[in-house]
Amino acid sequence: MEWQITMQRFVDILTDSGFKAEKEPFLQFFRACEIAMFDSDTKLLYEKDMITERDYYNIINTARKTGISAGMERGLQKGLQQGLQRGMESGLKKGREEEKVSIARAMKAKGISSQMIAELTGIPEDEIADL
Template identity: 35%
Template sequence: MALEGLQERYVNFYTDFAFKKLFGTEVNKDLLISFLNALLSGEEEIKELTYCEHEKERKGIFSVYCMNEKGEHFLVEIQKAEQRFFKGRSAYYSTFPIREQGSKGNWNYELKSVYAIGILNFSFDDSDPNYYHHEVKLVNIKTTQVFYNKLTYIYLEMPKFRKTESELENLFEKWLYAIIHLPDLMERPQALRETVFEKFFRVAEIACFTQQERVAYERSLKNYRDWYSIAETAEYRGWERGYNMGLLEARAEARAKGRAEGRNEAKRLIAENMIKMGMKVNDVCRITGLSMEEVKRIRS
């Protein structure tokens, strides 16, 4: 397999190879420990991790499963593209570490905490363009109090994290910045001078790979690019169909209402068709030029 096409200095974190190498290997588990402690912001202080059996790739989803020294379980996943029922499958796989804690004999159902963490290379919530860190627990709807605090889902919508290097305020934000920008960097940023990032960038440097690792990474990168291309093409085809349908309807309507009013109505009809096709509010606004408030009114 040809390797000359690799121009980046560091790996793409969203590939299976990179994710497993950086966060899923015994020799580099201190990187995952640092990330988890930063993510949990003092709720947990993990000192040691033990890796459990890795799962195989599941259509663009890679995961590592581990336990800390207290016996608490961490299922860390990276998802390249949105799936229709990704919340459902997240809940489904979180039951595995719960069921594994079952014990024979006189067991009182005392469970250790389970954390299901999703690093998402897509956005699923259009309500707030800046709300990227979702932490979900079982809650009593009436009292808004946490009903059960040993099951936590954490979703990170990575495309929504847009802070620049100079704006980074804490270790957690530095981790997000490093993950997102890793393949675009040629040097370690000044803001990421902690010892853990020195190792992170050293391990991620392609030039330090063995020939076997380079071949494995190139294969993983190709799979990532193919997956991204398929997802992008499907999104474009959906937009194109919606646009063409809306354009035909809008033209007929515009002729009846006049040029000026017709242009606005055309945009609204196009937006309506796009929404019916399941496109996101931000994309509809960008393509039609309508404000978010107008698009939300159309959607409602």
């Protein structure tokens, strides 16, 4: 208990002389001195409050991490769905184009004019000539 009184005197001397504790280490030191001077009942209340505050912080921190994780998972799922949708659309489009080319080849093999094939398939005449 004597060291607490000594520390309090030291703090009082510094404060009375105009010392301003603006840096975090000094502020922490002064807070520690104040806490050390608490009577047992006040100290018990303080410790309960600190436990409550730490519990609250941990709950918030856990909720934040859970929220971030859930958000990332939803984002990943949405991204995968969009990618799959785009891939399917791209594949269908490519399949339709390949089918048009296949039909154009068959029409060309049957002697149908390039102009008629272009009109029916939508493939430009210069591309039909290359088939």
